[in-house]
């Protein structure tokens with residue numbers, strides 16, 4: 027049976043030591059945020075996720091969601107756990123107090139969401155998607171719609187979903203066929219079939235609020251003809267009472283590789299009553315509010331599964347004995363050494379840990395910039411924050427989920443054959459992590475978004491500002507002897523990134539196939555450099571902390587890990603540069619039907 031302990035100390039390190047969320051300069055943005063309050067919230071989340079939600083992960087995976095007589099049920103124990111989650115007020119943590127939320131920063135909510143996803147990713151999605159739907163309604167809907175629907179979504183009495191995908195269209199949403207026709211009273215009738223809808227139906231909430239992308243009459247073809255609609259499973263009167271069923275039905279639930287704890291549904295809308303959110307024809311733009319939230323959330327899933335897989339692999343490696351260490355026996359008196367003494371196993375664990383801690387810091391940084399972009403009064407600060415979030419969202423979604431999946435496999439490998447059988451739960455982490463690379467826009471689409479939209483944004487100024495920050499860090503720390511190898515390796519990796527970027531700028535338009543073929547590698551190259559920068563910053567913070575507390579193992583290990591990342595991972599940047607700048611001739615030379 028796998029175990030999970032929320033990484034509370036590291037979360038607090040990111041929030042207070044690295045991001046300095048309680049710094050005076052953020053005073054008007056992060057109001058009432060002090061270490062004591064945040065520690066209490068983080069500790070309670072750790073208890074709920076570790077003691078209540080994580081134990082349901084493996085049992086729920088085996089049982090799965092069931093579909094019978096048109097109704098979906100979640101695995102045993104989910105209803106109780108969801109009630110405990112709601113009773114603790116966790117659902118509204120970062121929501122607007124006007125609608126019953128607690129108004130705490132997104133930064134805090136996002137960091138805690140890692141715990142829920144590590145504990146039980148499928149369970150976390152029932153309220154994770156609700157939060158995304160809340161964000162789209164909160165930002166785009168009329169006051170009337172907000173007042174009517176948001177309070178019950180904030181409390182999670184009603185949960186939310188996101189309905190884009192149809193049988194013939196996933197990535198290319200311009201092909202959507204679901205129709206919306208306007209009624210005399212201003213509502214719409216929605217007709218069509220959506221597939222793969224996460225949390226599409228279940229028994230955890232009394233109503234489900236579907237956000238549906240559909241085409242209205244007399245609108246252009248393609249994405250410009252799409253509008254966003256709020257379509258409840260059960261209609262609600264003006265006093266907030268549930269009334270009649272709304273012709274929304276479940277066709278089936280999918281049999282999947284993993285994610286058995288979440289119901290993935292075919293949803294049929296048969297003239298269901300729906301309400302327009304925002305302006306007609308701006309559906310995709312409005313849905314993107316939900317999708318951008320969701321992309322950060324999916325990135326967190328990659329980190330979360332990497333973390334829980336790491337914890338279990340480390341525990342196993344500290345216990346399992348096989349062979350003796352190549353450099354001499356370590357566990358005297360035992361027939362064999364614990365496998366953590368073998369340098370390959372130790373390096374595997376350190377690689378996963380290096381990813382987890384940098385990814386956690388990146389998630390915190392992006393969430394904090396999101397808060398700044400919403401709440402700061404300083405226009406320049408808002409603009410810079412938005413630019414950085416936009417630039418790095420494909421990295422968060424694409425790199426964190428690609429590497430997160432890889433790490434679950436590496437952690438599984440540490441168990442040998444015991445990782446392949448069900449008992450230890452490692453194969454479930456692998457199966458669950460896989461979907462995060464696919465939904466919310468596949469990782470190839472994230473990579474294409476990065477090179478085709480994010481890099482050219484504002485004539486390249488956004489990416490230049492990012493590179494400039496890294497350059498300034500290198501310059502400021504080049505004489506810092508304690509982390510010299512980190513700064514030197516980051517410098518070389520940043521040069522590789524710059525070289526690859528120049529290649530794309532020079533050749534991208536002339537040879538679009540070369541750019542498309544290089545996109546995935548470029549995303550990972552930028553991920554490596556971003557992580558290197560974060561490790562550099564974390565090492566500097568740890569170094570400062572060690573001045574007053576020289577024997578603190580937490581900070582000492584941060585410096586060890588930064589050096590490890592610099593030696594073993596930043597060097598990959600050069601290889602990516604070589605691959606990217608090799609162009610696409612070898613790909614183009616091969617006729618497509620010979621592949």
Ligand SMILES: Cc1cc2nc3c(=O)[nH]c(=O)nc-3n(C[C@H](O)[C@H](O)[C@H](O)COP(=O)(O)OP(=O)(O)OC[C@H]3O[C@@H](n4cnc5c(N)ncnc54)[C@H](O)[C@@H]3O)c2cc1C
Pocket residue numbers: 188189190191194195196197198221222223224225282285290461464465466467468469470471474
């Ligand atoms: C478990 C699960 C849960 C899901 N939850 C939801 C949900 O809640 N709501 C929802 O609406 N959808 C959901 N989805 C759908 C998911 O978002 C889509 O499967 C995904 O976006 C990809 O679409 P597709 O499967 O149609 O693949 P396709 O779009 O057919 O893509 C096939 C392949 O082609 C590549 N490709 C496509 N277009 C291009 C291009 N222009 N250039 C280069 N490569 C390209 C893709 O990267 C992919 O590798 C879910 C799916 C699953 C399996």
